[in-house]
Amino acid sequence: MFGNICTLYYTRRKLIFDFLKPGNQCRQLVPEATVDVQRRQRKMTSPDDESRSFFAQTELDSLKGKKAKLARTGTHSHVFKATMDSRGNAQVAVKLVDLRSRGEYIERFMPRELAIIPRLDHVNIVAAYAIHRTPEYVAIVEEYASGGDLLNYIRTRPERYLQEQEAKPIFRQLMDAIIYLERLHIVHRDIKCENIFLDSNLRVKLGDFGFARELRPGVDSNTHCGSRPYAAIELLSGRTYRGNGVDIWSAGVVLYVILTSYFPFGSSKDEVPAIIKRQRSQSIHFSQRLSGEVRSLILGMLHPDPKKRLYSRRILAHPWLAETPHRT
Template identity: 40%
Template sequence: MEKAAHGDLLEHIKKNGSLPEGICKSMFRQLVDGLKYLHAKDVVHRDLKCENLLLDECDHLKVADFGFARVISDTKLSETFCGSAAYAPPEILQGIPYHPKSAEIWSMGVILYIMLVGMMPYDDSDVKAMIKVQLNSKVSFPEKKKLTPEVKALVHWMLEPRLDKRASLDDILASDWFNS
């Protein structure tokens, strides 16, 4: 096993604050590439969160903790609640059968938001209220954070409650943010 000398991503953000947008782009690309590989093998992690993203001595991102991971085809829906509510999309929190790969896009959107802002996009202390916010409004960014419109648009696309409108991994890679 490789050594994760810089701990997990959440620990890193708590210690150092949010990451500059350029660093976010580099690290997030590593996450996208890792998930693209897993999804091509029909593997879903089902517990993507900052705590399960480890950093080596060069701050290269490593996906860890595959305890909830499963092999699942694109056509099969899942009904199992896995992971952390704060990173889960509304369809999981509502107990609706869901597409696990699409659910992971939502979790990645939460992770990107945390990387950029240094805090959670949603208050998960009241899950019912959080679901309502997820379904009815776009996540907002603190005004003091000077972020590009392209990265904000990508986060909104990933945190889209309508499955048919939510970004895919290919959409993320083709986004204006990654190509600017």
């Protein structure tokens, strides 16, 4: 029905699946390969559409999948958790993008994402193992983070926030990922708790590069993207920006959120002008239980002037974080 789906690239990281090694032939996809995938909740308009709804199952069959469950959904994609029968039932996540949905993400942002993720190889970034295509779908086979996302993690805590000592290693790993991207001149532009994942050992995995782009030194961008509560003032204001200052800002918001369970300037329900006004005046409420050092760090990362905002190396050298070891 779909023909052969071929692997488009391989990461430098050692692949864990025999059938993804270069030179292996793609398997023919068959719709009855897997049986317990949750149906996506959308109306099927014809038998042909009904057949196409099996793409996730059949795609996983090409990866020798035994079981697949819908892990989460996004605006343009569905993410499936798959258990593989090669190499000891290793788990992966399969991000399935419907190319028929069209729109700015499909036409503008997704090609950038597919160009960027093969270049990434860092312990604190979700690893991509392969991309598969049909004319109607793209499936990205990724590392599965069993600990869920950071937002859900802090919600499971009795206080619904982390103590400073708990937050330090998580934040340090996030900064390690940002510094790695900085060396590649890549800006993520959608860093938020929901895009930061954890494995079973609380190792941070930054994911979802749907708004990422390469931004070389001296090159400006004025694209307004990302999530309103985490977006830097220059993004919300529609100003041009360069470098990874917008990622530094978002990481500062993440730090505030995991320490307080609140947003520093407002939520997605607040109007943009009101958020910008608070950002410009750095109107941030700090709990008395937070140390002066972490307040200083957050204020430095959330400085409204990008030229005065703390940059990556100064963040790592900040007294609040300086003695937190790098984790491999």
